[in-house]
Each structure stands twice: as C-alpha cells, then as structure tokens.
Amino acid sequence: MKPLFLDPDNLVPLLEELAETLEVVAPIRVEGEPVFATWRGEPLALDADNPLNSPVEFFLPQKEVLFKYVQYSGRYTFSEDPPKSRLILGMRPCDLQAIKVLDEIFGRELPDHPYVSKRRSTIIVVKNCTDPGEECFCASMGSGPAAEDGYDLLLTDVGPGYLVESGSPAGMFILRAHSCHFQEALPEHLKEKERLLDLAEEEIRKRMPALTPEEIRQAIEETDWEEAEKRCLRCGGCSLVCPVCHCFSVLDQGVPDGERLRCRDSCTFSGFSRMTSGANPRASLGERLRHWYLDKFVYIPEKTGMLGCVGCGRCSRVCLSDVDRWSLLREAIE
Amino acid sequence: MEMIATTCVYCGCGCGLYLHVEDGRVVGASPSPAHPMSRGRLCVKGWLAHDFVHHPDRLKFPLIRRGERMVRGSWEEALSLTAKRLKEIKEDSGPDALAVLTSAKGTNEENYLLAKLARAALKTNNVDHVARLCHAPSVAGLGASLGSGAMTNPIRSLLSADAILVTGSNTTEQHPLIAAHILEAQSRGATLIVADPRKTQIAMLADVHLEPRLGSDVAWINGILNLIIERGLADEDFIKERTEGFSALRESVSKYTPEVVERVSGISAHYLERAAVAFGEAPRAAVVYAMGTTQHSNGTDNVLALANLVLATGNVGREGTGINPLRGHQNVQGACDMGALPAVYSGYAKVEDRAAREKMAAAWGTDLPSGPGLTAVEIMEAAEEGRIRGIYISGENPMMSYPDREGVKRALESLEFLAVAEIFPTETTALANVVFPVASFAEKDGTFTSTERRVQRVRRAVLPPGEARSEWEVAADLMRRLGIDADYSSAEEVMEEIASVTPSYGGISYQRLGISGLHWPCPDTNHPGTEILHRDAFPIGRARFFPVEQPELDFDPDYPLLLTTGRSLFHFHTGTMTRRVHLLDRERPGPTVDINPEDAKALGVRRGQMVVVESAEHKLEIEADVTEEVPRGTVFIPFHFQEAPANLLTVKNLDPKSKIPDFKRTHVRIRRAD
Secondary structure, eight states, X not given: OOXXXXXXXXXXXXXXXXXTTSEEEEEEEETTEEEEEEOSSOOBOTTSOOOSSOGGGGTSOSEEXXXXXXXXXXXXXXXXXXXXXXXXXXXXXXXXXXXXXXHHHHHSSSOOHHHHHHHHTEEEEEEOOSSOOTTOOHHHHTOOSSOOSSOXXXXXXXXXXXXXXXXXXXXXXXXXXXXXXXXXXXXXXXXXXXHHHXXXXXXXXXXXXXXXXHHHHHHHHHSOHHHHHHHOOOOOHHHXXXXXXXXXXXXXXXXXXXXXXXXXXXXXXXXHHOOTTSOOTTOSXXXXXXXXXXXXXXXXHHHHSSOSOOXXXXXXXXOSSSOSHHHHHHHHHO | OEEEEEEOSSSTTOXXXXXEEETTEEEEEEEOTTOTTTTTOOOHHHHTTTTTTTOTTSOOSOEEEETTEEEXXXXXXXXXXXXXXXXXXXXXXXXXXXXXXOOTTSOHHHHHHHHHIIIIISOOOOEEOGGGGTTHHHHXXXXXXXXXXXOSSOGGGGGGOSEEEEESOOHHHHSHHHHHHHHHHHHTTOXXXXXXXXXXXXXXXXXXXXXXXXXXXXXXXXXXXXXXXXXXXXXXXXXXXXXXXXXXXXXXXXXXXXXXXXXHHOOOHHHHHHHHHHHXXXXXXXXXXXXXXXXXXXXXXXXXXXXXXXXXXXXXXXTTOEEEEOOSSTTHHHHHHTTOBTTBOGGGOBTTOHHHHHHHHHHHTSOOOOSOOOOHHHHHHHHHTTSOOEEEEESOOHHHHSSOHHHHHHHHHTOSEEEEEESSOOTTGGGOSEEEEBOOGGGOOEEEEOTTSEEEEEOOOSOOSTTOBOHHHHHHHHHHHTTOOOOOSSHHHHHHHHHHHOGGGTTOOGGGOOTTOEESOOOSTTOOOOSSSOSSOBTTBSEEOOOOOOOOOOOOTTSOEEEEEEOOTTOOTTOTTGGGSHHHHHHSOSOEEEEOHHHHHHHTOOTTOEEEEEOSSOEEEXXXXXXXXXXXTEEEEESOOTTSOGGGTOOOOBOTTXXXXXXXXXXXXXXXXX
C-alpha cells in the first residue's frame, strides 16, 4: 500500500472514530509530564519526550490478575477477564524493538497466554523519532530512530503533517476504513522523512557510537562491579523501567477466594536469585548488576538474535546513582 | 489506564509519583520526571508504592468488639458507640481522661481535624503523634535556638553546598532521594562528612567517616566547634549581627579538646580535625541529621549542639547551608504543622497563649482547654495508671512503634475504650473496642507536607475498599456527634479552614499546588512560598546559642552491649504496608540482630543462629547476622518486625526537654538460644 499523508488537524477526528471501538492509548500530559494513558480527548503530547512509562506496560503490566479463583464446596472455579482491544498511538521505535524481543521470548514455543492475548488484541501505531531525547542511544543499539517493521501503522512527522505507512493488514484496514482523513503522500514527504531520520541518527551517534557486541562484552568484563555496588542505591528502577526486562513473580493473594497475580520482578533484587536454603548464586549486588548487563548483551541475544537493550535511555533517566547502562557504556568507550 | 499524579506515602522525601490505574485498581507506580524531589526517580519502596493498596488483608468494614470477638458493624453503630463512650468518659472523669493519637501517615486535613476533634469536641489537649518519637527534639531545640523546628533549607539547596555533615542519618536507606542529592553534591566537589557508629552505605561513601560511640554526639560536635573557633574559622560577623550568647558557648566548648573528644567518643584527633577543617573552611556548609541524633535521652542537646555549629559558622539563611532535620514520615512535618501536638495549635501557636486560644476558640465556635496536654509516651503511662480511660487512635501502631511494648500493651488493655482507625489489622487494632476501616493514600484527597516544608497534593486514584472512608470524614462524623459543627464536603474545604487559621499556610490552596507544591511559610495567596528560612532575620529576632554538655556515658557490666535500633531500606516502620509488598518482604523477610564479628566470636555465635537479646527487663529471640557494619560493643535491630519487636527491649528513658524516648541506646547482653 502506498504511503499516505495525514494532516495534523485530522488526527483527533481519526482517533475519535477509532475510540468508538478501541481503547486508544496515547502520550498525554498529566501534571505537565508526558505519560502513556488512555486517551479521552486530551491534547496529545506526541512531540514531548518519550514517556517514562513504556507502552510495553500494556502487554506486560507491572501487576496483572492472571485469573480469579473462587472456592465453593471444596471445588475451585476460575475466571479471567478477556483482553481489551487497544490501539497504542505514538509508540517509539525503541519500544517497538522491545516488543519484538518480547515476542520472541513470550510468543515462541509454549506461548505465554496473558502476553500473547494482549499482543493480538492491540494495534501499534509507531511514531518515528525525529527528535531523540537526551539519554537516547537507540541508533547505537540498532533499534531506532526509524522503525523498519513490526508496526501496524508508522507515522513520521515531516513538518506539515504525518507521513503514514502501513505495516500489517490491520494497519491497512484502518487506512482504508478511515480513508477520508488521509491524502496521498508526495515524494517530498518521503524525502523529508529520510533527511530527518538521518539527522536524528547522526545526532544520536555523536553521543554514543555504535558498539559491537564484542566491545560491549569486554566493557562488561572490565567494569569494576564492586565499585558499582558501593554506589548503587538499590532502587531496582533500571530493571523496573526497562521495556525489555520481563522477569516476574507469581503469587496467589487471598484465601480461600482470591487472585493469582503476576508482578514485575527484578534480577537486581537479592530475593530474586536467593534459594530457599538461603544460598544465593548471585549473592552480591555487584554480581547481580553484572548479570543484568550480561542478560541484555549476551544471554538475550543468544536466545533471540536481538540485543536485550533498545537504547531508550530510561535506565539512565531513573538511576539514583550513576551505575546505569548509559554511564557504564560511555565509561567503557572513553 | 489512567495516570494519577500524587505524592508517595513512605518517607519524608515526599516524592512525586504516578499511580497507574486500570479498571478501578492501582496496578503500578512510576516517578514524576518534573517533580523537584523525585526528578524522574524513586527508591525501591516508591517503585512499589502501589503494591499494598488492594491487599486482601485491607480492613473493609467497621468492627465492634463483642466480648473476645470483633464483629462487623455498621458505620452508624461504630460512630455512635465511639461518640457515646467518649462522651461518657468525659462526663465521668473529665476531658483529660481522653486522648487522641493522630498519624504522620494521614494528610494535613486529617491531622487538623483530629486535633480539632480532641480540642474542640473532647476538650482536651491530649493529642500527639509519632513525631514525639522522632523529631520532638528538633521542634524543641531548633525552636529555641532559631525560632522554628523545621528544615531551614530545601533539599535542592544541598547541591550547592561545599561541605555536608550527615549525622545520625542512614540517608541512603531511609531517604534515598535525599541521599542521591547529597551524593550528587559530593560528585560536584562537596566534602561529605558522615558521623555514624555503623558502617552504612553513605558512611562508606563519605570523604570523612566519624565513628562516635553511641551517646557521645555532644562531645564530638562541641569538639568540632572548639577546633573551628580555635582556628579562627568561626563567622564573627554573623555571630555579632545575628546571634546572642556566643561567649558562654565559646567558654563551654573550650573544654572539648581533641583529647577529651577521643576519650569520650572514640573519634581520633586526626579525623575530628579533618571534619572540623572541611566544615569550617567551606564557604557553604550544611548539616543533615535524623533519628540517630534525636532519639537519645539527651536528644534536644544533640540538636542544640548542631544548631550551635551552624550558627557559629554562619551557615544559616543562605543557599547551600542550613540545619536540616530529615523527617521520617511523608507527613510528619504536616502533622506537627497542623497542631497534632499537645502544646500547640496549627502553625505552632501555643495553647497556653491566651490570645492564640481565643482566636482558635472563635474560629471553631467553642471554648478550648488551656493547659498543654500529655505527650504520646506520657499518654501511655497515664493510661496504665488509669488517669486516661479512652483513646482514639487514627493510623498509628503504638504496639510496634512506641518504646516498652509490654507497657504499651498494659496501657491499651487497661483502657475502658479504645477506637482505632486503620487500613490493615495491626497489633494495636487487636486491642480495640471499635475499628474503623480507612482509606489509604491512593484512595483519598488531601495534602502532605514533606521534610522540606513542601506542601503537596495527594489525589484519590481509586475508591477505598469495602466501606472504608477517609480519616478526615471519620473525624468530622465524630465531631458532629459530639456537638461540633463539621460539615465539610471535601478535603479541600478543610484546607480552606486550615489556611484561614494558620498564618504559615495562609496562602495555600489546592489550585496553587502544582507539581512542585509550595514551601511554607506562605502567608498569603500571592506569596510564592519560602524555600530558605531565616534569610534576613530569625522569627525570634536573634538566634541563640545554648551551651550543652556531654553527659557521663554509663556502662553496665551485666549488660555490656549497646543496642541501637533503626530501619531497613526495604521496610517502612512497623511494616504494616511494606511487609505486605511481596518483593520488599522477600528482600528482608525477617528480623536479625547485627553483631560485630569479634563480638560474635567471643559469644560463640555464627551467622544465622538464633540468639537471645536481653535487656534488664525483657528479652527476645532473634536470628544473628554477623557483620562489620556495626562496631564492637554495639548491636543493631530493625524495628519493623512483630516476630522480634525491637521495642520490647527499648526502655522509656525520656529526654527531659522533649520527652523523646532513647531508642538508640539500650544496655543489653546476648547469649546463644538453646
């Protein structure tokens, strides 16, 4: 399907039509800051920095009810809520790349039902990053600033409006069903897209050159993890905010009736690797931080063929100290 | 999914965060990037702040005691019974047979109404809260020397300090976001001096780590001041223009030579001198302190010694300076500001002051009691002796947080009537006649005032569970039943009343509280708030030096170890909330007593073994952890765990000036459990 052009004035009417059948999630401002939340007609914050809460949260919530259980006369019955039909607008290429990694992890053999069902019922509208944030290094991780595939629709802000490309049957369907809002794109729109994304990529690479997996691995080996342990304030924020991190714990809350919950967990917590006996194969925080990096740059790539870091920079934004990925990688480069 | 901007419920940092709400449930939390304290970051408790909200243990219905059992009752029954019993006790034994304990976890609006409930409806000044157990010495000490007991500077100001003295504060664990500011200041070049007998994380990151013996704070602080004066590093101009009483102070501290200090505190002359020079030479130096300073039987003297230090070096009233007591709860500052204290109304107007009393009486349309009431620990003593017969507790758990647990239990059991408003069943609700289920921070509107005097919004993200209500609604309901006008339709309306009777909150309204809130004093609606106190003058005119002396440190050969208590990064206070957050509870699943390896060797104790810790009166069994974090002769127990409540051992050894108990220094001995 040929690329189309969307006048910014048509965006809200389009969303209003979509919101009749879907829950539209978009970056909006709450108390001045952009966040991904359900759109109810508020002004959109598509030009703001990528929100701190990644839209991956809509596939892998911080806390979700897997099912409810009710005991009656000694028998248990179970119930689960069906996934919501959603459209996520304004996801960035880095977060899209995170979803591709998660698709490999949760979607392959023995698919993870809660993840996959949400993934199937969600339409992803990506916005290419023509204005990368200060901590971003997606270009160095090969995950941006332009999305190549994996989206349903792709928007690029080319100045007078958005260039719109479809990447899936669902995307095409939306373009056709709401065709009144779109015009045909002009060749200069396509050219402008290339130019802006080249500029963005250049800007990112200036801050952080691309590193080979070997270089990164070596940087991890050379990092003084004991020193990092001394400085780390143990908030767990880096892994709790990471769009690729997907460790969880499962617990049942409520007796005899209750809920089975799945909650975000973090390998930086000592309880994550501690065994019942009290022994812990990754006893020190330094070892756990090292493991976190190795997971991103060695183990996940081995498993999925993709890096476990998408360069969104969120871990740097939330680090209470300076032991985040960006700082350590930069140190390694220098 | 909705994102609700609100304020964290745990420590005094008062971080801004979003609660993520899906289908009427809080499902996540994330930091607010624009908030001046959190700046897009949170500690581990903050990241998990959402997790306890829908826990199945939440109290959902009013409970009324029928014999040994608590049975579900209606709000009408619970409120009428409470009002009736309180009224009966008041008529039988006079209003001072009643007391109200409020909560530093509650909002300003709730604390204000609970104080009003005590004073206007019950006619007693017996109202207090946990601040008694944390910063009463700051209110007493800084109030006397500077005229205000609050932090003089905002946390942001620490970033421009040239030297920071952190004492009695495990900042990296208890105020992680403030620690991040301090460490950022250090990386910008500030000298970080930490005084703590324990090797805490911030102590290990310090440029100078002083390791004083427990209870020797006055000695080393006076010692530093003595060196500063001797070396000519005192700020003569500031002393002359803005203070009084310096000559008596100079005379008093001259006794604290490095030799004397070393003998008393164990700090060598070398380290003392390094700290004195770094602090004295810094153009801008700030002091940060917390419970390690105040929770002593000479807590007020410790605070006065620190006040003397900043005054003598002219480190008050400027960016990058100041004396900064870190408050433990997210609203302990606000609870004090609201007059949830036995001697003051909101804004610290004294109940003994006739004019202040008449003003409040006029505003509340009733007469008010005149003498100061009893403090928290005194209330428990009075209850045990039968002088107090009825208590209303809103959101406190004295069974875990007050010293001398057995005494508290006897006190609460001997009451004729105890009503408790809580979010979860606690050791205290177990003793109540009536339990009111109340809303958590995620379920109510209001304001919290952070440690840096920043008044900020708390917003309802979801409805309370079951029939639970906000504490301010319960207070208003009780007031109405006791014959006082209390027709508030919202928390905002309560804030309007607060602003009208509290000069320092005069300009505060919900409309004005954006993401950054407002620092009090904020006297009128055009006032921008006050970040730094005492810029040009002190509320008492000139600041005063109060010479303080180091008391003799006692040693008990039968109980040769010193027990100190505190908190862990992963839990908050009595664990009512954090022990129900499974990731936090998994990080720190149970209590341990930290013992130095040499002491452990002498006792024949290994890590993981059960030991018995005994004080003169009580003992508890607890798992041993052997760690260099504590020095020889000192042991440490966190007080979160009802399995081994540290307050079983701590004694009611009160500071005469502020009535704070000594939680930080108890004589104990340890033996292996059989």
